[in-house]
Amino acid sequence: xxxxxxxxxxxxxxxxxxxxxxxxxxxxxxxxxxxxxxxxxxxxxxxxxxxxxxxxxxxxxxxxxxxxxxxxxxxxxxxxxxxxxxxxxxxxxxxxxxxxxxxxxxxxxxxxxxxxxxxxxxxxxxxxxxxxxxxxxxxxxxxxxxxxxxxxxxxxxxxxxxxxxxxxxxxxxxxxxxxxxxxxxxxxxxxxxxxxxxxxxxxxxxxxxxxxxxxxxxxxxxxxxxxxxxxxxxxxxxxxxxxxxxxxxxxxxxxxxxxxxxxxxxxxxxxxxxxxxxxxxxxxxxxxxxxxxxxxxxxxxxxxxxxxxxxxxxxxxxxxxxxxxxxxxxxxxxxxxxxxxxxxxxxxxxxxxxxxxxxxxxxxxxxxxxxxxxxxxxxxxxxxxxxxxxxxxxxxxxxxxxxxxxxxxxxxxxxxxxxxxxxxxxxxxxxxxxxxxxxxxxxxxxxxxxxxxxxxxxxxxxxxxxxxxxxxxxxxxxxxxxxxxxxxxxxxxxxxxxxxxxxxxxxxxxxxxxxxxxxxxxxxxxxxxxxxxxxxxxxxxxxxxxxxxxxxxxxxxxxxxxxxxxxxxxx
Numbered sequence: 001x002x003x004x005x006x007x008x009x010x011x012x013x014x015x016x017x018x019x020x021x022x023x024x025x026x027x028x029x030x031x032x033x034x035x036x037x038x039x040x041x042x043x044x045x046x047x048x049x050x051x052x053x054x055x056x057x058x059x060x061x062x063x064x065x066x067x068x069x070x071x072x073x074x075x076x077x078x079x080x081x082x083x084x085x086x087x088x089x090x091x092x093x094x095x096x097x098x099x100x101x102x103x104x105x106x107x108x109x110x111x112x113x114x115x116x117x118x119x120x121x122x123x124x125x126x127x128x129x130x131x132x133x134x135x136x137x138x139x140x141x142x143x144x145x146x147x148x149x150x151x152x153x154x155x156x157x158x159x160x161x162x163x164x165x166x167x168x169x170x171x172x173x174x175x176x177x178x179x180x181x182x183x184x185x186x187x188x189x190x191x192x193x194x195x196x197x198x199x200x201x202x203x204x205x206x207x208x209x210x211x212x213x214x215x216x217x218x219x220x221x222x223x224x225x226x227x228x229x230x231x232x233x234x235x236x237x238x239x240x241x242x243x244x245x246x247x248x249x250x251x252x253x254x255x256x257x258x259x260x261x262x263x264x265x266x267x268x269x270x271x272x273x274x275x276x277x278x279x280x281x282x283x284x285x286x287x288x289x290x291x292x293x294x295x296x297x298x299x300x301x302x303x304x305x306x307x308x309x310x311x312x313x314x315x316x317x318x319x320x321x322x323x324x325x326x327x328x329x330x331x332x333x334x335x336x337x338x339x340x341x342x343x344x345x346x347x348x349x350x351x352x353x354x355x356x357x358x359x360x361x362x363x364x365x366x367x368x369x370x371x372x373x374x375x376x377x378x379x380x381x382x383x384x385x386x387x388x389x390x391x392x393x394x395x396x397x398x399x400x401x402x403x404x405x406x407x408x409x410x411x412x413x414x415x416x417x418x419x420x421x422x423x424x425x426x427x428x429x430x431x432x433x434x435x436x437x438x439x440x441x442x443x444x445x446x447x448x449x450x451x452x453x454x455x456x457x458x459x460x461x462x463x464x465x466x467x468x469x470x471x472x473x474x475x476x477x478x479x480x481x482x483x484x485x486x487x488x489x490x491x492x493x494x495x496x497x498x499x500x501x502x503x504x505x506x507x508x509x510x511x512x513x514x515x516x517x518x519x520x521x522x523x524x525x526x527x528x529x530x531x532x533x534x535x536x537x538x539x540x541x542x543x544x545x546x547x548x549x550x551x552x553x554x555x556x557x558x559x560x561x562x563x564x565x566x567x568x569x570x571x
Contacts, residue, residue, distance in 0.1 A: 034190035036236035040088035130162030130356025132417035135178030139418035141460035162356035163200025163314030170203035262306035301348035320428025349406030356415035360436035383408030388468030402475025509559030
């Protein structure tokens with residue numbers, strides 16, 4: 001009689017072995033595809049499937065004729081493929097799947113465009129959203145307003161997230177249902193619009209919680225080097241300096257170049273009672289405070305040679321709504337960024353800072369050197385206190401040399417991309433414009449082209465309610481024959497007591513300086529005389545009785561060539 005052989009104890013081992021030798025083919029894509037780390041020669045394609053397979057991306061310049069491919073051979077449900085060897089500023093179509101099947105392809109929505117190379121000076125547009133992950137109608141309305149604007153003008157090259165990307169706790173399910181979905185979220189955009197992002201406090205509830213089970217604020221007590229969670233798992237930023245910048249070696253913060261721009265992505269959530277983990281510097285007001293993140297920031301900014309420097313993080317350093325960012329506020333992460341991030345950014349000439357957290361839109365003047373509460377803000381902190389609107393001749397000028405070289409940044413709060421605060425006045429001397437109401441939703445469009453940056457606050461109802469321009473200009477170097485004089489500035493502006501009118505004479509001329517009201521009447525004749533070539537500065541005393549609070553024009557006439565500057569007198 002034959003002996004029976006019992007194999008039951010070996011079955012689990014045989015099944016497990018077979019699964020590695022022959023991966024189960026995926027039947028469905030659950031997330032994506034979406035695009036990360038968009039460079040001039042490479043891009044990362046990500047997607048999620050419902051079962052284990054290897055990963056393959058086919059790509060090429062023609063839809064339906066994608067003959068090139070890139071692979072990752074490890075079986076996974078979280079697919080990540082680096083596509084490299086690409087040509088800058090080139091559009092590619094792609095498909096995703098495994099080595100044995102294509103799961104999604106021959107689709108006109110599956111394409112990407114590579115970034116410009118480091119020597120290109122081409123126009124760039126990016127679309128900025130913050131506090132958007134509610135999965136509601138407001139989120140969808142902001143998205144649709146952007147799509148209409150893009151169709152009328154041009155689409156963005158990149159999307160930027162300012163944090164609080166998935167409410168309420170940044171769970172994987174919340175990202176899936178409120179961000180990657182196609183009803184309220186961006187599922188249809190992610191296939192061709194790469195995004196770069198920072199994290200917010202709500203995202204951190206699934207990384208290192210900022211509130212306990214009772215909803216009371218706590219501070220994370222976990223080494224940032226070991227932090228992980230759904231948000232950090234879904235992003236693939238350039239942490240090794242592969243797209244420019246100093247390597248951070250962490251997804252928590254990083255930098256990258258895109259055309260003429262150097263982006264710095266910081267993390268405002270790294271606050272802790274444990275000094276070793278307190279990388280943001282909450283509850284620490286020392287000017288000498290530093291941390292691994294701030295040491296990296298200094299090294300990164302010192303190394304970049306890009307014309308434009310733009311920083312993003314979540315918790316805003318300035319807000320004029322409800323004393324949100326005052327020194328005694330519970331928003332200790334906001335005040336920490338003002339105390340510790342801003343001085344470094346301004347030291348290295350950062351031009352634009354974008355944050356979320358407060359659920360409204362706000363935009364500052366061109367400011368510098370203010371790190372305290374609103375009562376400590378003075379006219380000396382205003383590099384330019386006008387509207388910033390180029391259509392009014394009031395664009396903000398960032399000088400590349402001279403006495404104001406690199407001075408001034410504009411700070412934007414864009415935190416209403418799916419939720420708005422109830423109305424209350426926005427009152428802060430640093431803030432030029434703000435909008436807040438419980439139905440006020442919007443996003444920011446930013447265009448960079450050569451020496452010019454233009455930004456537009458686009459509401460969910462298609463209105464442009466704010467716009468500003470920053471221009472890069474040299475203080476010196478304009479040829480003598482081009483003009484009688486140049487570099488006409490007024491500082492400080494707005495004015496409380498006294499201001500200085502500065503200008504450069506390029507060849508001998510008779511100079512006359514007058515202050516006019518808005519009807520063109522001369523209020524004060526401030527200077528008249530002959531000037532030889534050189535730099536000059538004239539003082540004007542606005543504390544005199546004829547200067548009531550309000551707006552004036554300063555007129556500078558040099559040999560019949562006339563220029564004006566609008567100024568504001570404040571009590």
